Amino acid sequence: QLIPRLDYVHPHDPTHVQDHILATLIGPSVCIPFKGSKLKLGKWQRVVLLEFNGPAKRNLVFSFDKENSGLK
DSSP: OOSOOOOOOOSSOGGGHHHHHHHHHHOSOOOOOEETTEEOOOTTOOOOOOOSSOSOOOOOOOOOOHHHHTOO
16 A cells, blocks of 8 residues: 555545645656657656546646757
8 A cells, every 4th residue: 555544634625635645756747858859768768647636627837948958
């Protein structure tokens, strides 16, 4: 069991304490290197989006650092 049973009650919605714990374990963001227009993923790597408290409408933010990308 990854998430233990807790007696804690979340103040605004007691049903999704486990969602917060999962988000903490996995993290809210990731940095992925790319070259040209291709992601530089390893052979067994992929990008997945996980929703722990949904379905819900979400916004995705992409930012690119030209200085560190190797692009000119």
